[in-house]
Amino acid sequence: MPKVKVDGVEIDVPNGATVLQACELAGKEIPRFCYHERLSIAGNCRMCLVEVKPGPPKPQASCALPATEGQEIRTDSEMVKKAREGVMEFLLINHPLDCPICDQGGECDLQDQSVAYGRGASRYDENKRAVTEKYMGPLIKTQMTRCIHCTRCVRFSEEIAGVDEIGALYRGENMQITTYLEHAAKHEMSANVIDLCPVGALTSRPYAFEARPWELKKTLGIDVSDATGANIRIDARGREVLRVLPRNNDDVNEEWISDKARYMVDGLTKRRLDKPFLRRDGKLVAASWNEAFAAIATLNPGSSIGVIAGDMVDCETMFAAKKLVGALGSTLIEGRQTGMDYATDSLAAVNFNTTFSGIETADAILIAGSNVRWEAPLLNVRLRKAVKRGAKVFLVGPEWETTFGGEFLGEDLSVLGNLPQAVVDALSNAKRPAVILGGAALGRGGLEAGLALAGQFNLVRDLEDGTKWNGFNVLHMAASRMGGLMLGYAQKGGIADLVAAKPKVLIALGADEVDYTRFAGSMIVYIGHHGDKGAHAADVILPAAAYTEKAGTYVNTEGRVQWSDKAVFAPGDAREDWTILRALADAFGVTVGFDSFDQLRDAMIAEVPALGSEGLADYGSVLPSGGGSAAGQIAYPIKDFYMTNPIARASAVMQRCSAELLHGEDLAEAAE
Amino acid sequence: MADRYIEPDSPELRARWGNFAWTAENAEKAKDIVSRYPAGRQRSAVMPLLDLAQRQVGAELNTQGWLPIPVMEYIAAYLDMPVIRVVEVASFYTMYNIAPIGRFHVQVCGTTPCMLRGSDDLLETCKSRGMKKGHISEDGLWSFTEVECMGNCASAPMVQINDDNYEDLTSDRLNAVLDALARGETPKAGTQDPARHTVEPVGEPTNLVAMITENHDYRSEW
Numbered sequence: 068m069p070k071v072k073v074d075g076v077e078i079d080v081p082n083g084a085t086v087l088q089a090c091e092l093a094g095k096e097i098p099r100f101c102y103h104e105r106l107s108i109a110g111n112c113r114m115c116l117v118e119v120k121p122g123p124p125k126p127q128a129s130c131a132l133p134a135t136e137g138q139e140i141r142t143d144s145e146m147v148k149k150a151r152e153g154v155m156e157f158l159l160i161n162h163p164l165d166c167p168i169c170d171q172g173g174e175c176d177l178q179d180q181s182v183a184y185g186r187g188a189s190r191y192d193e194n195k196r197a198v199t200e201k202y203m204g205p206l207i208k209t210q211m212t213r214c215i216h217c218t219r220c221v222r223f224s225e226e227i228a229g230v231d232e233i234g235a236l237y238r239g240e241n242m243q244i245t246t247y248l249e250h251a252a253k254h255e256m257s258a259n260v261i262d263l264c265p266v267g268a269l270t271s272r273p274y275a276f277e278a279r280p281w282e283l284k285k286t287l288g289i290d291v292s293d294a295t296g297a298n299i300r301i302d303a304r305g306r307e308v309l310r311v312l313p314r315n316n317d318d319v320n321e322e323w324i325s326d327k328a329r330y331m332v333d334g335l336t337k338r339r340l341d342k343p344f345l346r347r348d349g350k351l352v353a354a355s356w357n358e359a360f361a362a363i364a365t366l367n368p369g370s371s372i373g374v375i376a377g378d379m380v381d382c383e384t385m386f387a388a389k390k391l392v393g394a395l396g397s398t399l400i401e402g403r404q405t406g407m408d409y410a411t412d413s414l415a416a417v418n419f420n421t422t423f424s425g426i427e428t429a430d431a432i433l434i435a436g437s438n439v440r441w442e443a444p445l446l447n448v449r450l451r452k453a454v455k456r457g458a459k460v461f462l463v464g465p466e467w468e469t470t471f472g473g474e475f476l477g478e479d480l481s482v483l484g485n486l487p488q489a490v491v492d493a494l495s496n497a498k499r500p501a502v503i504l505g506g507a508a509l510g511r512g513g514l515e516a517g518l519a520l521a522g523q524f525n526l527v528r529d530l531e532d533g534t535k536w537n538g539f540n541v542l543h544m545a546a547s548r549m550g551g552l553m554l555g556y557a558q559k560g561g562i563a564d565l566v567a568a569k570p571k572v573l574i575a576l577g578a579d580e581v582d583y584t585r586f587a588g589s590m591i592v593y594i595g596h597h598g599d600k601g602a603h604a605a606d607v608i609l610p611a612a613a614y615t616e617k618a619g620t621y622v623n624t625e626g627r628v629q630w631s632d633k634a635v636f637a638p639g640d641a642r643e644d645w646t647i648l649r650a651l652a653d654a655f656g657v658t659v660g661f662d663s664f665d666q667l668r669d670a671m672i673a674e675v676p677a678l679g680s681e682g683l684a685d686y687g688s689v690l691p692s693g694g695g696s697a698a699g700q701i702a703y704p705i706k707d708f709y710m711t712n713p714i715a716r717a718s719a720v721m722q723r724c725s726a727e728l729l730h731g732e733d734l735a736e737a738a739e
Numbered sequence: 740m741a742d743r744y745i746e747p748d749s750p751e752l753r754a755r756w757g758n759f760a761w762t763a764e765n766a767e768k769a770k771d772i773v774s775r776y777p778a779g780r781q782r783s784a785v786m787p788l789l790d791l792a793q794r795q796v797g798a799e800l801n802t803q804g805w806l807p808i809p810v811m812e813y814i815a816a817y818l819d820m821p822v823i824r825v826v827e828v829a830s831f832y833t834m835y836n837i838a839p840i841g842r843f844h845v846q847v848c849g850t851t852p853c854m855l856r857g858s859d860d861l862l863e864t865c866k867s868r869g870m871k872k873g874h875i876s877e878d879g880l881w882s883f884t885e886v887e888c889m890g891n892c893a894s895a896p897m898v899q900i901n902d903d904n905y906e907d908l909t910s911d912r913l914n915a916v917l918d919a920l921a922r923g924e925t926p927k928a929g930t931q932d933p934a935r936h937t938v939e940p941v942g943e944p945t946n947l948v949a950m951i952t953e954n955h956d957y958r959s960e961w
């Protein structure tokens with residue numbers, strides 16, 4: 068713990084800290100462009116200059132200078148002020164003065180820092196450099212004349228994403244940032260470079276010229292595009308969500324989100340269900356809420372009613388639906404839309420127990436049946452970190468392009484019961500072994516085989532440092548999955564139990580992946596927000612709110628309980644889901660025990676107390692013993708990363724990504 | 740340098756260079772170069788290999804050679820590294836030609852010592868022979884670049900043509916060299932001053948004259 072003096076104040080800094088970090092610990096703001104906590108240190112913008120004694124009598128780049136015992140650091144001297152002004156003046160030499168037409172305006176590091184640390188005016192009256200625009204795909208808009216060569220985007224794609232696609236060509240003043248031959252950036256996390264870019268060189272293409280940051284209402288939310296539960300900030304103006312940005316949460320998403328989470332929001336205004344519909348003579352006809360409820364009231368299902376929850380619904384909605392059918396005397400509730408029927412007696416056996424930040428420290432990982440890049444891009448980033456620390460990764464399933472190497476062992480589930488000796492050795496010798504089962508490896512005995520491995524390799528153990536390690540993980544793909552399982556949305560035989568029960572009425576809570584032909588005899592009441600597959604099969608459509616339009620509780624695949632706030636109102640006649648379910652209770656003539664959202668939430672927490680506190684729910688560490696044999700060819704459920712949910716399917720941006728990045732269609736660029 | 744650009748990727752370029760592969764001789768050399776680096780650090784061989792590839796292309800075209808995109812991709816595949824990293828290196832160093840080049844690559848040094856000794860005349864001479872910065876002359880014989888210091892300041896001004904340096908130039912001497920090259924001859928490289936062998940002092944030494952007769956250095960031998 069070296070002791071350093073920052074502006075005369077002595078502080079202790081951790082070993083290995085840089086001078087910049089020491090200054091931050093002392094509460095001093097150090098301007099910077101190239102330095103970023105999660106990327107390697109480049110030291111090429113020179114904005115973080117400070118005066119350090121002992122050392123050469125000139126300002127030093129604090130981001131790349133280790134803090135050592137007895138240093139005297141000045142951030143407020145005349146030398147530092149002059150140095151910052153000089154660097155800023157040099158940076159602005161070739162930076163265009165186009166802030167009024169730049170999308171970064173108002174949230175631009177260069178703008179803010181030139182006001183805070185720059186000179187009042189430029190002394191440069193030569194011609195400025197101009198750089199041709201580079202094509203980086205449908206998500207990233209470039210304006211490379213604005214680039215200040217911080218290389219954050221290059222370091223992100225190389226270090227975090229693991230796909231070397233962005234580079235710096237030429238040299239000196241002529242340096243240009245580009246993708247190889249201007250191909251589109253194809254990684255699922257590519258748009259994070261937009262947040263990293265400290266200037267307006269890389270901006271969001273779909274959000275181009277939409278709004279200024281100060282016009283936006285910012286709401287804290289949770290992403291529902293996959294089961295990682297990334298923390299997001301929803302930026303809305305009026306009734307429209309304009310963009311989604313990541314929030315910092317080191318335990319979940321660090322500060323990244325996937326491109327789908329970021330860009331599917333334009334789907335929130337397309338193909339929306341904004342009024343109730345009733346099926347009359349085989350056709351869906353618009354109706355009023357009163358007509359819809361009057362029609363439902365005539366159904367008289369009695370206890371012959373079931374609920375299927377979709378992938379994106381919140382816990383409150385699921386709980387309200389459970390209460391509704393419970394009041395009618397039914398327990399037919401199921402969330403696993405595609406017919407999975409794995410045992411859910413122990414939630415620890417279907418949870419990502421290691422946690423995302425924990426998996427970084429694993430030293431041997433076996434992944435079965437998961438295309439992690441598509442099913443949980445944020446986890447893929449963690450796996451890459453683990454491999455960088457020396458972890459060995461083995462995968463079972465058809466080959467996909469990993470960003471961290473790894474060895475594919477075979478495409479059949481039977482490999483789990485018959486691991487090669489090298490893998491057995493690696494897992495048994497590992498201090499922190501982990502197994503990750505994806506959706507494709509849960510059925511056909513896969514979960515039991517995985518649990519058998521957990522026993523064989525002693526995945527649940529106490530580590531030498533006294534902490535507990537649980538290396539058994541299940542990686543889900545639906546944001547509602549863990550919450551649904553906590554609320555009991557699982558039948559023993561999966562959805563087949565509902566089919567067998569032939570319910571008179573089937574309530575579909577935004578369930579769009581269900582094979583509704585199996586429910587031909589049921590009246591299907593669809594409560595959801597998009598006119599997708601579920602709505603097509605429905606007999607009654609009740610328009611509800613999407614994830615940005617209601618407050619809700621979500622539990623991610625780690626069992627982490629998180630709350631999301633309401634950013635905007637649902638369009639048209641659409642209402643929040645719980646109000647619809649409450650009104651249905653009146654239509655059916657039963658009471659559910661709540662009249663307001665707070666009462667609903669209280670009732671839910673009373674029943675499942677773990678949903679009442681933010682953070683990891685405790686499922687215990689006792690795993691069932693498993694056993695048996697698994698067999699069957701693994702097929703990943705996600706065929707198209709950009710088209711996995713009704714919001715994304717409605718989104719023009721996601722459709723374009725799918726066509727261009729996955730199906731290789733060449734889309735002509737409209738003249739701007 | 741501002742005139743440097745990467746020859747755009749085109750079907751014609753792919754057709755011409757798409758099946759680039761080491762010649763038997765160069766394959767040996769490449770293997771030898773890669774083996775100089777520790778295991779796992781083969782990427783470090785990217786610079787010598789780019790040079791080797793440029794020379795192989797040059798041998799095929801009878802020029803100094805250049806690096807078409809497919810050739811850079813070949814090197815990337817050979818070293819199992821991302822193509823963008825190869826392109827970064829090739830575009831950074833001006834000794835790699837990233838666009839087609841004429842029979843002779845005339846690189847005139849324009850940095851201060853050469854400029855003081857008359858490099859402006861040399862630039863003028865080149866221009867009068869139809870050379871244009873960053874372009875190939877119409878007869879395909881000359882490519883012309885103005886470069887920064889090549890480290891021949893003691894015999895300034897100088898010009899580098901392909902692998903050889905021609906020093907102590909005047910407009911006439913440069914014309915003589917260029918004429919000889921155009922005729923297919925190989926003029927003597929190095930200083931073009933008949934009074935000089937190499938970069939020894941012209942006439943009597945004027946510096947360190949006291950050292951001629953007696954050693955004043957702290958080392959016993961000088």
